Amino acid sequence: MGSSPSAPASLERTGASRLTLSIHIGAHKTATSHLQHGFSKARGILRKKSVAYFGPELLRGKLRLPSLAGKAANPPADLLAAFERNRMCRLVLSEENILGTTRADLVARGARFYPEAAPRLSRLLQALGCEDATLYLSIRAPLSFLTSAHGQQQNAGRFDPIESYLSQVQPDRLRWSELVQRLAYVPGVTRVVVWRYEDYPDIVPLVLDTMLGRGRRFDLPARKRLVGTSVRALEHARAALAYDPARNVTEVIREARGLYPKSDEFPGPAPFEAARLQDDMARYEADCKELDAMPKVTLLRLSEADATPDT
Numbered sequence: 001m002g003s004s005p006s007a008p009a010s011l012e013r014t015g016a017s018r019l020t021l022s023i024h025i026g027a028h029k030t031a032t033s034h035l036q037h038g039f040s041k042a043r044g045i046l047r048k049k050s051v052a053y054f055g056p057e058l059l060r061g062k063l064r065l066p067s068l069a070g071k072a073a074n075p076p077a078d079l080l081a082a083f084e085r086n087r088m089c090r091l092v093l094s095e096e097n098i099l100g101t102t103r104a105d106l107v108a109r110g111a112r113f114y115p116e117a118a119p120r121l122s123r124l125l126q127a128l129g130c131e132d133a134t135l136y137l138s139i140r141a142p143l144s145f146l147t148s149a150h151g152q153q154q155n156a157g158r159f160d161p162i163e164s165y166l167s168q169v170q171p172d173r174l175r176w177s178e179l180v181q182r183l184a185y186v187p188g189v190t191r192v193v194v195w196r197y198e199d200y201p202d203i204v205p206l207v208l209d210t211m212l213g214r215g216r217r218f219d220l221p222a223r224k225r226l227v228g229t230s231v232r233a234l235e236h237a238r239a240a241l242a243y244d245p246a247r248n249v250t251e252v253i254r255e256a257r258g259l260y261p262k263s264d265e266f267p268g269p270a271p272f273e274a275a276r277l278q279d280d281m282a283r284y285e286a287d288c289k290e291l292d293a294m295p296k297v298t299l300l301r302l303s304e305a306d307a308t309p310d311t
Contacts, residue, residue, distance in 0.1 A: 023133050023135050024093065024135075024136040026138065027114070027137060030138035034221075046212075052089040056095055072127070074127065075127050092211065102150075108169045118182040130188050132188065134192075136192075136211055137183075143276065144280075147162070147271060150166075153165065177294065204220060233253075233260040
């Protein structure tokens with residue numbers, strides 16, 4: 001069994017030279033943005049509870065993370081200075097691009113999710129001088145995840161069909177347990193906490209208790225479900241940009257979504273047949289059992305969330 005979620009690893013500095021972090025690494029398309037939005041809105045409340053939160057709005061801006069591709073990164077001086085100013089707090093980072101992006105070559109290759117995730121994480125921990133990191137990762141049934149990741153690329157104006165997007169991927173062999181094993185072996189990682197996107201938002205109270213410690217929960221804003229883009233809207237956007245490549249991609253996509261909103265009349269992409277999705281879900285369930293048995297890994301379950309008292 002994975003370690004108990006009732007005893008979260010300490011996220012605080014335990015000595016002058018020991019940096020301890022909680023790092024929420026995504027994954028993409030698993031309600032990560034909603035959780036980040038909640039953390040950002042609650043930043044002041046969390047600070048009063050001795051939690052310092054650093055999300056994408058900081059880590060891609062004035063407290064930018066180092067580049068995680070290629071050579072070992074230099075220490076990010078501004079971010080480390082912010083850690084020092086908050087040295088008495090629990091330090092929580094959230095940035096899904098630590099794993100990679102939804103770009104085809106970074107989201108999956110062969111039988112691996114996020115093939116560059118481990119070296120990218122290793123470069124980050126080395127640059128930060130962190131030897132005690134607890135990772136937090138949300139997972140999703142693989143075919144559903146890939147469909148949504150491909151949709152995000154299309155919404156950015158990259159209209160390659162999903163067959164091209166997955167040309168280097170073996171979707172039926174993808175296992176989150178394989179990714180988690182690679183991450184768990186990165187030097188400095190002491191624990192990996194995992195939950196299922198399919199359990200969101202019911203699992204959030206347990207996620208917050210595990211990440212922050214009891215008594216530090218906060219209310220998340222109402223979740224605005226992001227409605228995908230219809231096939232007809234994508235066709236319209238592709239044609240509009242082919243006619244006038246100088247147009248702003250975001251504006252074109254917004255216009256197309258307004259003209260052909262995803263609905264029964266204008267359905268979204270459905271690249272996988274129902275039988276294949278069913279088989280994928282069965283493999284996913286078996287993979288979750290593998291995760292639950294791995295050392296250094298905690299798989300959060302809804303039954304535990306239901307049993308967690310309000311704080």
